[in-house]
Amino acid sequence: MKLHPIWNDYPQLQPELTQTMKLMENSIELKNKAVKAALLEMIGAGGKLLRPAYQLLFSQFGPERNRQKAIALAAAIEMLHTATLIHDDIVDDATLRRNLPTVSAEFDNNTAVYAGDYLFVACFKLMSNYTGSLRSLQSNAISMEKILSGELGQMEDHYNLSISVDDYLSNISGKTAELFALSCSVGAFESGTSQLFAKNVSNIGHNIGMAFQIIDDILDYTQAQTETGKPVLNDIRQGVYTLPLIYALQTDPRQLTSLLEKKEQMTENDIQKVYQLINKLGGVTKAQNLANFYTKQALKKIENLPDNAENTKTTLQQLTRTLLTRTN
Amino acid sequence: MKLHPIWNDYPQLQPELTQTMKLMENSIELKNKAVKAALLEMIGAGGKLLRPAYQLLFSQFGPERNRQKAIALAAAIEMLHTATLIHDDIVDDATLRRNLPTVSAEFDNNTAVYAGDYLFVACFKLMSNYTGSLRSLQSNAISMEKILSGELGQMEDHYNLSISVDDYLSNISGKTAELFALSCSVGAFESGTSQLFAKNVSNIGHNIGMAFQIIDDILDYTQAQTETGKPVLNDIRQGVYTLPLIYALQTDPRQLTSLLEKKEQMTENDIQKVYQLINKLGGVTKAQNLANFYTKQALKKIENLPDNAENTKTTLQQLTRTLLTRTN
Numbered sequence: 001m002k003l004h005p006i007w008n009d010y011p012q013l014q015p016e017l018t019q020t021m022k023l024m025e026n027s028i029e030l031k032n033k034a035v036k037a038a039l040l041e042m043i044g045a046g047g048k049l050l051r052p053a054y055q056l057l058f059s060q061f062g063p064e065r066n067r068q069k070a071i072a073l074a075a076a077i078e079m080l081h082t083a084t085l086i087h088d089d090i091v092d093d094a095t096l097r098r099n100l101p102t103v104s105a106e107f108d109n110n111t112a113v114y115a116g117d118y119l120f121v122a123c124f125k126l127m128s129n130y131t132g133s134l135r136s137l138q139s140n141a142i143s144m145e146k147i148l149s150g151e152l153g154q155m156e157d158h159y160n161l162s163i164s165v166d167d168y169l170s171n172i173s174g175k176t177a178e179l180f181a182l183s184c185s186v187g188a189f190e191s192g193t194s195q196l197f198a199k200n201v202s203n204i205g206h207n208i209g210m211a212f213q214i215i216d217d218i219l220d221y222t223q224a225q226t227e228t229g230k231p232v233l234n235d236i237r238q239g240v241y242t243l244p245l246i247y248a249l250q251t252d253p254r255q256l257t258s259l260l261e262k263k264e265q266m267t268e269n270d271i272q273k274v275y276q277l278i279n280k281l282g283g284v285t286k287a288q289n290l291a292n293f294y295t296k297q298a299l300k301k302i303e304n305l306p307d308n309a310e311n312t313k314t315t316l317q318q319l320t321r322t323l324l325t326r327t328n
Numbered sequence: 329m330k331l332h333p334i335w336n337d338y339p340q341l342q343p344e345l346t347q348t349m350k351l352m353e354n355s356i357e358l359k360n361k362a363v364k365a366a367l368l369e370m371i372g373a374g375g376k377l378l379r380p381a382y383q384l385l386f387s388q389f390g391p392e393r394n395r396q397k398a399i400a401l402a403a404a405i406e407m408l409h410t411a412t413l414i415h416d417d418i419v420d421d422a423t424l425r426r427n428l429p430t431v432s433a434e435f436d437n438n439t440a441v442y443a444g445d446y447l448f449v450a451c452f453k454l455m456s457n458y459t460g461s462l463r464s465l466q467s468n469a470i471s472m473e474k475i476l477s478g479e480l481g482q483m484e485d486h487y488n489l490s491i492s493v494d495d496y497l498s499n500i501s502g503k504t505a506e507l508f509a510l511s512c513s514v515g516a517f518e519s520g521t522s523q524l525f526a527k528n529v530s531n532i533g534h535n536i537g538m539a540f541q542i543i544d545d546i547l548d549y550t551q552a553q554t555e556t557g558k559p560v561l562n563d564i565r566q567g568v569y570t571l572p573l574i575y576a577l578q579t580d581p582r583q584l585t586s587l588l589e590k591k592e593q594m595t596e597n598d599i600q601k602v603y604q605l606i607n608k609l610g611g612v613t614k615a616q617n618l619a620n621f622y623t624k625q626a627l628k629k630i631e632n633l634p635d636n637a638e639n640t641k642t643t644l645q646q647l648t649r650t651l652l653t654r655t656n
Contacts, residue, residue, distance in 0.1 A: 029473070029477075030477055030480060031477065031480075031481055031484075032477075032480035032481055032483065032484045033484075034484065035480050035484075084445075087441050087442070087445060090437070090438070090441055091438040091441055091442070109418070109437065110418065110419040110483065111483065113415050113418055113419055113441060113444075114415070114419070114476060114479050114480050114483065115480075116441075116445075117412075117415060117444075117445075117448070117476050117479075118473070118476040118477070118480065120445070120448055120449075121448075121469065121472040121473050121475075121476050122473060124452055124469045124472065125466070125469035125470065125472075125473055128462055128465040128466045128468075128469045129466055129469075131462070133462075134456055134459070134461075134462060134465075137456040137462075137465065138453070138456045138457055140456075141449065141452045141453035141456045141457075142453065144449040144452065144453075145357070145446070145449050145450060145453055147449075148442060148445050148446040148449050149357075149358055149359065149360075149446070151442050151445075152358060152359075152360035152363050152442050152443075152446065153359055153360060155360065155438065155439065155442065156359075156360045156361075156362065156363075
């Protein structure tokens with residue numbers, strides 16, 4: 001079990017993030033040894049733990065200083081995230097995640113279905129044990145519903161050559177931004193901040209999540225497989241069209257459409273052509289501009305946060321800048 | 329939308345069961361039209377609604393008479409049940425459920441993964457909106473964890489020719505009995521009964537669930553496909569060995585083992601031979617005896633329940649007898 005190197009620059013966050021990982025591991029109580037091992041391996045493989053980190057940081061703004069509770073809720077959020085990743089990997093037929101075989105590839109889809117379900121429930125259990133109020137749980141539930149609705153929305157748009165920027169934004173808003181928003185706002189609210197403050201914080205999380213996902217989608221077109229640990233451009237074959245491609249299609253659909261219409265029959269060569277067209281038609285640049293817009297929004301709102309003893313604001317600025325200007 | 333004919337004899341339960349179905353339908357808020365339609369179709373196809381029925385009945389024992397809350401929690405439990413069915417159908421590669429194509433067969437496994445996830449979350453949302461206390465939610469979460477653990481346990485025992493009766497009972501205890509126990513105890517506790525009373529009621533639910541699942545497994549060996557709406561003996565090919573087969577294996581494993589070792593290559597003829605051997609070796613009779621034991625336990629405990637204005641005890645006796653002596 002080792003923290004992701006992103007945290008080398010944040011020694012103050014390391015102890016609680018390590019405790020979050022440990023708690024996740026200790027929450028897996030399964031007699032099925034194979035699935036238990038797969039889940040522990042996935043947790044131990046060192047996801048970035050971004051959502052827990054934001055949650056822990058925002059929990060420094062309220063008067064309540066119950067760190068055990070903050071860590072438990074951070075673990076719950078990351079377990080929810082891990083559950084959705086395991087199920088996403090079934091749907092995307094993905095074989096690699098964090099440079100390890102996915103649960104669906106190492107075992108089979110059946111194991112992955114139940115393993116993800118188990119994490120959903122384990123998350124629900126941690127949340128109901130540590131959340132301070134039913135009201136908080138209700139807003140968690142509403143967020144979780146939006147996340148699933150986003151996943152299903154994205155699936156409905158598979159192979160949709162006329163998908164609009166708004167459709168895309170609506171899908172990633174549910175699929176990704178909502179969980180960042182939830183992490184940030186749960187962190188704040190459960191530490192005893194006002195609802196108004198938590199709502200503002202939720203908005204910060206939303207902007208971070210939007211920028212994060214757009215950058216993730218840009219990197220699919222600018223990075224080699226080894227660097228992100230995900231098969232490059234597999235999405236295109238499966239009909240998942242993200243922002244750089246959508247912008248390129250809007251600029252000039254002719255050549256792209258005839259390539260994309262081959263669907264799963266697209267060759268490596270076709271994919272390379274799509275890749276070049278997207279860059280040539282300015283898709284990547286336009287997507288980067290939109291990511292920058294969300295990043296600026298987030299940083300502006302962070303700038304307006306109150307100062308505190310932990311100097312959380314500075315850490316939030318540093319982390320958010322690093323994350324949203326990453327090139328790998 | 330039509331109630332299952334099992335309720336023709338219980339006119340007093342019909343209005344609330346109908347409201348439960350309506351609330352389930354209204355809780356599906358999805359923009360993905362295909363998945364929404366699939367979920368509505370599955371709900372409307374008329375499952376037996378046994379768990380909501382027990383929940384509603386046991387909610388007549390406490391002082392609190394908030395029927396809207398009782399109905400909401402009944403809908404939540406049935407949505408949880410439906411979620412597990414959709415995911416089970418992926419794992420079992422099932423094509424028919426309630427004489428309709430399964431979600432995984434009508435759409436694909438991907439849709440079924442997210443559709444089940446969505447129902448989990450929608451259930452969580454209803455529960456957190458209507459449960460009276462965090463404590464109650466915590467015990468729900470623990471039950472849900474046991475259910476998943478049971479599913480995963482059953483999967484680990486696939487093709488296990490030396491599976492014991494205890495292994496089987498432990499798996500169905502999680503997979504089926506726990507949800508009956510939860511339905512009954514949530515019904516009682518949320519209507520304001522004592523924790524002790526709810527615990528006793530949970531035990532009644534456990535016994536009903538154990539008998540129910542054993543009878544379900546017996547019917548796989550004694551019924552034709554058309555009557556249960558499930559492909560007969562598909563389970564055996566996939567390595568799911570249930571009580572009648574386990575008893576038969578204990579009596580004389582020789583012939584059975586050589587047939588079962590063919591796994592997915594078993595022919596229709598092999599399956600027929602297994603069927604005959606199980607009956608000849610007394611597997612069905614022994615399983616029936618164990619089902620009767622659990623049924624008697626449940627009825628004995630129901631007999632000891634207090635009387636109330638609704639005469640709930642009599643209804644519980646009638647329903648439980650009908651259910652646990654069914655032959656189709």
